Amino acid sequence: MRTEPKARLKTSAMIASFADPGQKTAPAPFGHALVKAARENERIAGLTADLGKYTDMHIFAQAYPERFFQMGMAEQLLFGAAAGMAQAGLVPFASTYAVFAARRAYDFLCLDIAEPNLNVNIVGGLPGLATGYGPSHQATEDMAIFRGMPNLTIVDPCDPVDIEQAVPQLAASGGPTYLRLLRGNVPTVLDEYDYTFELGKAKVLRGGNDVVFVSSGLMTMRALAAAKELAAHNVDPAVVHTPTIKPFDAATVLAEVDTDRLVITLENHTVVGGLFETVASAAVRAGISRRILPIGLPDEFLHAGALPTLHERYGLTVERIKQTVLAEL
């Protein structure tokens, strides 16, 4: 009797890549960017809470061991100590997973870093849906948690181009920042566009006649791919990339929103309290009465599983974006 060969199961992994096969990638862009910034700014220090290897901080630790501080699996200490270092004149970048920064250490970030407006740069790995480990590791609401914190700048980069250019700007900005880290081999896409990262600015990556995608983070990569593929359906979307979520560049985004095109926000985050609501509230404040359709994670605890499966299930894939657009038009 012959047994059928077992189908290869898709499995979850802590660090799952969201790169498509054959896509151009850059290794550990944050780690390398921090090393480069540290070469020019001797006050930059790196800290982590037992997640150096998983937040690309190990690249910095290898390059500058005397400027790297391992704080152990102790996130309250990580951010309290980062505050103390900033007060002593250093410019700390402190990394952990986004869930732990946002959920475990909030009080320390809020009172020790944001209230005194210190130049501490929080680096959160696995933002949104970037791992198949389930709610313990999926920071689906990190921006919602952080948007309410005064003084805090929030950056949701798309790719290595964003990350490389953002890191020195985060170090140079006087106050606290939160970077939604994409780590490991990160797909590079923005090099194909006439684009530079400017802290606090949104950029129109491509114009379009029918649809306006307003996106941040890795969803900008997906929005750009969907826009290209929608041409086959005679749909021509514009893409506005808003890597800085707070302070929000309402002027640039609203200029695109306030037309008769279909407006869709795309974010790797719950539809509660993130990019969608940022855009919507900016529009309402400006008196712009337009329907805005959110593509983002549902307001629920997400499943564990393989990342591609989950991205498909929760509507973040290029294919699902296309379906959403075509159903709307």
Place this chain on the structure above:
Amino acid sequence: MRHHALDMGEVQGQGYVGQALGAADMFAAVYADQLRFRAEDPDWEGRDRFLLSTGHYAIGHYAALAEAGIVPVSELATYGSDDSRLPMSGMSTYTPGMEISGGSLGHGLTIAVGTALGLRHRGSAARVFNFLSDGELDEGSTWEAAMGAHHHRLGHLTAMVDINALQADGKTDTVLRTEPVADKWAACGWFVQRVDGNDVPALLAAFDAAAAQAAPEGVPSVILCDTRVGKGVPLLEEREKAHFMRIEENEWQICREQLAAGYQGEGK
């Protein structure tokens, strides 16, 4: 300093006078004997850092800052009032000489670890002192920091713990038993001393012993200070202990007289 605390307390009609009186000797000892600072330049880079973790002890800290010449004595009358630089819970953004914003308890020692790491990294010879209360020993973050300070060999860090055995909901041993406190710090690798926190010579000796072994790559020190809430004013020492002590309008003058009688009696 105790008179300052009573004066500030009277402005508000209540407040953390009991803690300020209890910890006055700790503040006095560290400011008069240990800290290097420049009163006219509170942000002087070479200063030793004194981090008040227990924000509601600000009333005691303000008394020390006034005696140190960092805050004018006349300004103490604004304590806790609108637009004052002296809020009820100490904040670095409000008050010169206040290094951190305390109040959310269990933060101070974590910040102190970073301050000590940062100063050492930058080649500073400054020492770091963290004032915390025994209530803050309930907070897990205090122990994260205790382990971190030992791991990073922060010999220039000294913690001073006010053990008044009292917290918001009652006596410490009924809220969350923290004893044996000395053993806990020792287990975290600290150089531990326990003294009567209202015995100034004993405090000074403990600070000297801590300073003697303070080194940039050494063992951090903790001085556990057993204090008496309301110390120096018998009326308050004997009152039922409360985190937030209510004092009647007519009692403030009695407190002052009792306080003065105490130290004048000592002088005879």
